[in-house]
Amino acid sequence: MTLKIAIAGSSGRMGQMLIEAVTNAPDTQLTVALDRTGSDAIGRDACAFMGKDSGVLITDQLSALQNADVLIDFTRPEGTLIHLQACQELGVKMIIGTTGFDEAGRAQISAASEKIAIVSAYNMSVGVNLVFKLLEIAAGVLNQGYDAEIVEMHHKHKVDAPSGTAIAMGEAVAKAWDKSLKDIATWSREGITGPRENGTIGFATLRGGDVIGDHTVVFAGAGERIEVTHKASNRTIYAQGSLRAARFLAKHETGHYDMQEVLGLK
Numbered sequence: 001m002t003l004k005i006a007i008a009g010s011s012g013r014m015g016q017m018l019i020e021a022v023t024n025a026p027d028t029q030l031t032v033a034l035d036r037t038g039s040d041a042i043g044r045d046a047c048a049f050m051g052k053d054s055g056v057l058i059t060d061q062l063s064a065l066q067n068a069d070v071l072i073d074f075t076r077p078e079g080t081l082i083h084l085q086a087c088q089e090l091g092v093k094m095i096i097g098t099t100g101f102d103e104a105g106r107a108q109i110s111a112a113s114e115k116i117a118i119v120s121a122y123n124m125s126v127g128v129n130l131v132f133k134l135l136e137i138a139a140g141v142l143n144q145g146y147d148a149e150i151v152e153m154h155h156k157h158k159v160d161a162p163s164g165t166a167i168a169m170g171e172a173v174a175k176a177w178d179k180s181l182k183d184i185a186t187w188s189r190e191g192i193t194g195p196r197e198n199g200t201i202g203f204a205t206l207r208g209g210d211v212i213g214d215h216t217v218v219f220a221g222a223g224e225r226i227e228v229t230h231k232a233s234n235r236t237i238y239a240q241g242s243l244r245a246a247r248f249l250a251k252h253e254t255g256h257y258d259m260q261e262v263l264g265l266k
C-alpha cells in the first residue's frame with residue numbers, strides 16, 4: 001500500500017529533508033506540500049530544490065490536505081496547531097516533530113488524538129530514542145550523590161531553547177528520580193548563583209554555525225563523571241524516523257504515540 005504524505009514547512013531545513021525521503025521511499029508518495037501564506041515558495045514545484053519536477057506545487061491552501069493520509073509537520077508551534085485543526089476536520093493523521101510547545105499546545109495535541117492518530121516526538125532519530133532508554137538505566141542507578149547537567153548545541157538558526165530533545169532527556173532523568181522536571185530544573189545560570197542544589201537538573205544551551213544537534217547528559221559525582229552523548233551529523237535521521245512513524249500510523253486510527261512506541265522500545 002502506498003502512503004499519501006503531506007509535508008508542512010516544505011521549504012524549511014526539515015521540510016526539504018522530508019520531501020527527499022518521501023519521494024525516494026518505495027512505499028510513500030508526496031501528494032501535498034504546504035508552506036505558510038506569504039512564503040516565496042508558494043507555487044514552486046516541491047522538488048525544485050533537488051532539480052526535479054514532481055508536479056506537486058507548494059501551496060498555502062490547507063484544504064489540499066484532503067489528498068493525504070498523513071501530514072508530517074516540522075514547523076513552529078503556532079503553525080502546527082493550525083495544521084492540527086485542519087487535520088482533525090479532514091481526518092488526516094499527523095506526525096509532529098515541531099519543538100517549543102507550551103503546556104496548552106501539548107494539551108491540544110493530546111485532545112486531537114481522540115479523533116486522529118498522532119505521533120509526536122521532540123526527536124525522531126533511532127539513536128536519541130535509544131539514549132532515552134540508556135538514561136532511564138543510568139539515572140536509576142545514579143540517583144544519589146550525582147548531579148545531572150544537560151548540555152546541547154545547535155545551529156545558529158534555531159529559535160527555541162533548550163532544545164526539545166534536551167527537555168525530553170531531562171524528563172527521562174527526572175522520571176527515574178520520581179520527580180517532575182519542572183520542579184527540579186535549573187534552566188540557566190548567571191551571576192552569583194550560590195552552590196548547586198542537590199537533586200536538581202541543570203541545562204546549558206550553545207548556539208552556533210551549522211551544528212545539526214549535539215546532546216550530552218553529564219552525571220557528576222565525587223570521584224567520577226558519566227557522560228551520555230548523542231551527535232547528529234545528518235538530518236536524514238529525523239526524516240527516516242518520520243517515515244517509520246508514518247508506516248506505524250497506517251495501523252492506527254486514533255491515539256497519541258511517541259517514537260519509543262514506533263520503535264518498539266516501550
Ligand SMILES: NC(=O)C1=CN([C@@H]2O[C@H](COP(=O)(O)OP(=O)(O)OC[C@H]3O[C@@H](n4cnc5c(N)ncnc54)[C@H](OP(=O)(O)O)[C@@H]3O)[C@@H](O)[C@H]2O)C=CC1
Nearest residue numbers: 009012013014036074075076079097098099122123124238
Ligand atoms: N523532532 C525532531 O526530530 C526534529 C525537530 N525539529 C524541529 O522542527 C522544527 C523546524 O525545524 P527546521 O526545519 O530546522 O526549521 P526551518 O526554519 O528551516 O523551517 C521551518 C518551516 O516551517 C515554516 N513555518 C514557520 N512558521 C510557520 C507557521 N506559522 N505556519 C506554517 N509554516 C511555518 C517555515 O516557513 P518560513 O521559512 O516562511 O518561515 C519553514 O518552511 C523546529 O521546531 C525544530 O526544533 C528539527 C529537527 C528534528
Ligand SMILES: O=C(O)C1=N[C@H](C(=O)O)C[C@H](O)C1
Nearest residue numbers: 099122123158163164165213
Ligand atoms: O531545531 C533543530 O535543528 C532540532 N530540533 C530538535 C530539538 O529541539 O530537540 C531535534 C534536533 O535536536 C534538531
